[in-house]
Amino acid sequence: MYELNEEKDPAVLGPFELLAVLGQGGMGRTYLGRRLPLENLGPELETGYHLTEFEESAQPPLAAVKVIKPSKLRDSSEHSEEEARARFAQEIETMRTVASARVPVLLGADADAEQPWLAMDYVHGPTLHKLVHTCGPLAVGPYGALGLALVDALRAIHGAKLLHRDLKPGNIAVGPDGPVVLDFGLAVLTERDSDAALTKTGAGFGTPTYMSLEQARDTKHVTESSDIYSLGAVLFFAAAKRPPYPLFPLQAAPKWNGVYGHCLPLLGRILVQTAEQRPSLDEIESDLRQLLADHGVTEVAAADQLRDLVTEAGLIPELPAKALSDLPDPDVQHAAQQAVDDGGSPDDPWAPDLFDEFLKAEAPDLAALDPAAEPAPGPTGYVPTVVDPAAQSAPQTLAPVPAQSPVTSYPLAPPQPPAVPELDVAPPLARRAAERLRKAYAHSGRL
8 A cells, every 4th residue: 555646636526535646567557545525516416426325424435446547447358448438337337236245346436537536445454465465375264255255245146146256365355354356347247149249359467377268369259267267366366375376277277286275176176177177166175174073173163264364464554544545635625516516527626637647658566566466367358248250159169178187287289478568559639629628518518
């Protein structure tokens, strides 16, 4: 967590006061924030920001506000950025249907902003990657608690017709109420039979060391089973302090040395390269509960052990003074309220040009300053859902493979990392000016 840079970080984004910088990478910049208690925001802005209602008497929850580079909403097809933004807005609405304590709540978003953003509940705890890097492989109790939490998260995400597509230790935060799966909102819809079909075949998304072979080959035609494979790869990391493969799924079986014997049966069933042979979430849940029972650990005790492990390791981040205060910065509150009263947006007083410095180039990930940080993935990012008639065609058929022991991966040829064209063209000045004018006049009554 880092202090705001007044030269390039705004104080407000949408109706959220920004309190600190959580991280930065090729996809954009993430802030710690909190919703401002603004009056007379108006139904148009309330709807445009996709705001979640909260009780005025209650302190708004802390938020992780992610600013997405506009280039990440473009793809290599003929579809425009406007179409991609519209699809992004549609996916934001879909995210609202995910109800689980294991995924953060969507607090607000703006797909039409010059720099699109979304805000979700902030989870006050370390990532699983940092926890295992610091404390080593998890014992049976914490391991079982982690697995059961991830099963609950994927069940909720899949129930909303979403795939995560990038489940990995760095996208799992271990908060005070247990593990929470992050960044599921940057997934794409699994509805292949609608106009809101998936991305173009061959577009890359995910982290190679935790993705399934079918996802490495063809992102578009994967199913929930691909997320289950990633779940197994995460549990392998929790048991061995390393992913099952160094780069991406290989022809050989994972190296099982160093993995506790009690973890092998379940992991061996999940980490196979034929999607249809992987167990269901219900089967994984049953196996994890049996694992805890065999070691005389209740689910409640397992959750307590995981929580104690985080606390005793001293990995809970220290919040800035602004986040500990019950009141927003009075100057920030006044300026944002004045902007609303004048018919504008709360963040109007803070010029969007402040973002230009880090959005023009692929800035280094701030997490790289932390030796326990999750290794940066390959050329991946947000994959917008775009209209793709080819998505209704049947997925390519993988070559048949010989049956092997359930504790090994199936011998398929290793995939080549998918090539992803990187488009990073800044919007023209005229377009930025038009966007600011549109926002300025939207609520002024002068149109």
